Amino acid sequence: MSPLPPTDPTQRSVVSAFLAGFRAAWLSVLAYVVIGTYVGIGALTHDFGFSLAWAVASTALVWAGPAQVILVSALGAGAAPFETALAVGVSSARLLPMVISLLPLIRRPQTPYRALILPAHLTAVTMWIESLRLLPRLPREARIPFANGVGLGFMVAAQAGTLIGYYLATSLPPLLTAGLLFLTPISFLMSDWLALAFGLVLGPLLAAWQVELDLLWTGIVAGSLAYGIHRLREALK
Amino acid sequence: MSELYAYTLLVFVGFLPSEIWRMLGLVAARGIADESELFMWVRAVAIAVLAGVIAKIILFPPGTLASVPLVIRLVAIVCGFAAFVIVRRSVLAGVAAGEVVLTLGALAYGI
Numbered sequence: 001m002s003p004l005p006p007t008d009p010t011q012r013s014v015v016s017a018f019l020a021g022f023r024a025a026w027l028s029v030l031a032y033v034v035i036g037t038y039v040g041i042g043a044l045t046h047d048f049g050f051s052l053a054w055a056v057a058s059t060a061l062v063w064a065g066p067a068q069v070i071l072v073s074a075l076g077a078g079a080a081p082f083e084t085a086l087a088v089g090v091s092s093a094r095l096l097p098m099v100i101s102l103l104p105l106i107r108r109p110q111t112p113y114r115a116l117i118l119p120a121h122l123t124a125v126t127m128w129i130e131s132l133r134l135l136p137r138l139p140r141e142a143r144i145p146f147a148n149g150v151g152l153g154f155m156v157a158a159q160a161g162t163l164i165g166y167y168l169a170t171s172l173p174p175l176l177t178a179g180l181l182f183l184t185p186i187s188f189l190m191s192d193w194l195a196l197a198f199g200l201v202l203g204p205l206l207a208a209w210q211v212e213l214d215l216l217w218t219g220i221v222a223g224s225l226a227y228g229i230h231r232l233r234e235a236l237k
Numbered sequence: 238m239s240e241l242y243a244y245t246l247l248v249f250v251g252f253l254p255s256e257i258w259r260m261l262g263l264v265a266a267r268g269i270a271d272e273s274e275l276f277m278w279v280r281a282v283a284i285a286v287l288a289g290v291i292a293k294i295i296l297f298p299p300g301t302l303a304s305v306p307l308v309i310r311l312v313a314i315v316c317g318f319a320a321f322v323i324v325r326r327s328v329l330a331g332v333a334a335g336e337v338v339l340t341l342g343a344l345a346y347g348i
Contacts, residue, residue, distance in 0.1 A: 029328040044300070054243055061252040066290065069299055071251040081250050089254035094290060097283035099262025104271040113263075120259045125287060132280075174301040175348055179336055181302040182310070185294040186317045186335040188287055190328040197281070197288035219286030227281040 017142035021149020024134055025157070030126045033187040034154050035161040040180035041068050042165025043172050048076025052166050059162045063124050063155065065184055067092045097219065098128045105135050106143035115144060122151025125188055130154075197226050309342035 025031050038059065045055040050072065062068050067088045074084040099120050106119060131147050138146055165172075201222045238246075269276050294302075295310050302310070317335025324330035 029332060033332060040300075049238075050243060051240065054240075054247060057244070058247055058251060061247065062255050064255050066294075067251065067255050071247075073299075075246055075250065081246055085250040085254045088251060089257070092255035092258050094283070094286040095255065095258040096262045096265070097279050097286060099259050100266045100269065101276060101280040101283050103263065103266035104269050104273075104276055107266075116263055116266075120263045121256065123259055123262075125290075128283075174304065175340065175343055178301040178305050178343060178348065179340055181294075181298065181300055182305075182313065182336065182339050183332065185291040186314060187328065187332050188291050189314065189318055190321050190331045197285040201285055201288040201292050218289040219282045222285035222288065223282030224278065226285060227278045230277070230281070 013142065014145045017138070018145040018149040020142075021146035021151075022153040023149075024130060024146075025127075025150045025153025028126075028130050030130060030187060031154060031157040033183050034126055034157040035164070036180050036183045037065050038158045038161025039165035039168070039172075040177055040183075041065060041072070042162040042167075043169040043177065044069065044165075045072050045162070046166045046169035048072050050076070052163070055162050055166055056159060059158050060155065062088075063121065063158075064092050064095065065124075094125075094219070095123060097223075098125075099123050102128060102131060102147070105132070106140075106147050108140055111144070119144060119147045119151065122148060122155065124151070124154070126154050127151040129188075129191065197222055304348055305339065305343045306346060309339060309346065313339035313342060 041059070042055055045058065045068075046052075050058075058068055058071065062071065070087050070091055071084065074087060075081070102123055103116055103120065107116065127147070127150050130150050134150070135143050135147065201218055269279070291314075295314055296307070298305070298310065313335045316338045317331045320334030321327065321331030
């Protein structure tokens with residue numbers, strides 16, 4: 001089979017959907033939040049003695065801020081690999097419901113499995129928030145390249161942050177790094193439906209002061225409550 | 238730590254424990270239609286887990302953020318959300334307000 005000529009309309013629309021996604025990522029405040037967050041992670045990676053290439057590979061492969069923080073600080077401090085892997089796994093469990101609630105939005109009946117591997121790998125909180133917000137307005141055939149564009153747009157931002165943080169590591173004041181670490185929770189909060197869930201989760205967390213709650217169980221309980229409230233409201237309409 | 242060992246750890250301790258959830262999601266998403274009730278529930282769970290991540294970072298903060306007192310972290314997050322709601326759901330306004338309050342609070346505390 002000969003490759004498709006560049007003027008082929010379907011291929012052109014795939015490229016333009018990808019570029020639209022990439023652009024959407026950089027137009028989002030979250031791109032700059034990602035840069036700031038990864039400046040913090042790049043600096044941390046440097047401080048624990050890993051190489052720059054390792055830092056870049058870690059951002060590309062792990063692609064989850066909190067998991068990278070655990071990985072670097074635990075391994076750097078000499079923790080056992082198996083225990084660190086468990087901690088990383090617990091922290092990344094949130095990716096499961098995110099992937100499940102993204103793929104049905106972008107998939108078509110004829111979509112091959114392998115076309116969903118890249119969007120699944122690129123799924124992280126920022127990409128998920130922007131994709132869920134923007135995808136419903138797009139025609140279904142544009143959604144996979146658009147989601148890949150959003151994900152890779154944020155990935156480029158993260159790599160830029162990793163490089164900057166790695167090089168500036170020794171000159172960052174603690175006040176700045178505290179502010180950079182605060183970017184993750186404050187930006188994740190910016191959404192109205194999230195606030196409802198936040199309230200539902202914060203209550204039990206405050207009550208269980210200093211008890212390490214399993215996030216997946218917290219999510220199942222609080223998410224089911226939120227879903228129940230939504231169903232009740234629909235029924236009362 | 239040798240370079241080869243560092244990359245082995247990256248794959249087995251960092252990459253695989255995260256990626257397994259994404260690939261499980263890939264398998265589990267098969268047969269779930271968007272706008273189905275199951276899809277709506279999974280989405281609510283994903284949102285609540287995210288809320289849990291926020292709560293956990295605020296209550297058990299990493300690194301230098303831990304040196305900022307809890308009350309300042311809570312006030313900053315509330316102010317950030319208030320700014321987000323007041324300024325026509327602007328994420329920029331929310332993030333900026335939260336960061337300013339956190340920084341001023343930390344400065345006043347003497348960090």
